[in-house]
Amino acid sequence: QKEVEQNSGPLSVPEGAIASLNCTYSDRGSQSFFWYRQYSGKSPELIMFIYSNGDKEDGRFTAQLNKASQYVSLLIRDSQPSDSATYLCAVLTSGTYKYIFGTGTRLKVLA
Amino acid sequence: DAGVTQSPTHLIKTRGQQVTLRCSPISGHKSVSWYQQVLGQGPQFIFQYYEKEERGRGNFPDRFSARQFPNYSSELNVNALLLGDSALYLCASSFGTGGNGYTFGSGTRLTVV
Numbered sequence: 001q002k003e004v005e006q007n008s009g010p011l012s013v014p015e016g017a018i019a020s021l022n023c024t025y026s027d028r029g030s031q032s033f034f035w036y037r038q039y040s041g042k043s044p045e046l047i048m049f050i051y052s053n054g055d056k057e058d059g060r061f062t063a064q065l066n067k068a069s070q071y072v073s074l075l076i077r078d079s080q081p082s083d084s085a086t087y088l089c090a091v092l093t094s095g096t097y098k099y100i101f102g103t104g105t106r107l108k109v110l111a
Numbered sequence: 112d113a114g115v116t117q118s119p120t121h122l123i124k125t126r127g128q129q130v131t132l133r134c135s136p137i138s139g140h141k142s143v144s145w146y147q148q149v150l151g152q153g154p155q156f157i158f159q160y161y162e163k164e165e166r167g168r169g170n171f172p173d174r175f176s177a178r179q180f181p182n183y184s185s186e187l188n189v190n191a192l193l194l195g196d197s198a199l200y201l202c203a204s205s206f207g208t209g210g211n212g213y214t215f216g217s218g219t220r221l222t223v224v
């Protein structure tokens with residue numbers, strides 16, 4: 001079992017729809033969870049992070065964390081073609097300083 | 112303010128050679144981490160340095176080494192290059208140890224031929 005798992009996609013959604021990206025992790029002791037966006041040929045950029053169970057909203061983005069189910073998700077409301085990118089889930093592993101990344105989900109927003 | 116800067120942006124090396132990649136963190140950031148990203152995969156952790164001390168090492172061979180300087184800049188060295196070392200090498204910095212997220216540089220694209 002991979003430490004951080006994501007569906008590689010592509011996930012295609014029409015413009016204006018809600019895109020839902022999911023991530024599961026194996027280390028039950030993990031404390032911090034991050035979503036990064038990576039455009040083709042570019043480096044990852046931080047969208048948001050979440051520590052506590054529940055939802056955290058930032059503009060059009062909502063991160064959801066369920067530690068009991070070891071599940072993190074990212075919702076993008078009113079998706080735009082400019083949101084088309086690969087979305088990486090990262091987990092800060094307990095007792096270490098390293099992020100474990102998933103392989104990323106490629107999102108395509110269709111105009 | 113300048114972001115995380117990496118140099119060079121691209122380089123091509125021959126198998127068996129050695130390479131040094133450089134990173135300057137955001138001003139005030141004391142932590143630097145290095146990641147390797149192969150096409151189609153997520154970044155893989157190589158090293159983390161905080162306050163000039165190694166705080167973490169990933170599952171990479173001893174051919175990989177790094178250090179952090181008094182000004183918090185960092186170098187990643189890879190010896191005896193293999194074809195499989197071809198990847199995008201990313202440097203990331205944060206003020207603390209990464210609990211609030213890292214800022215990544217634009218990366219160094221290494222091609223080993």
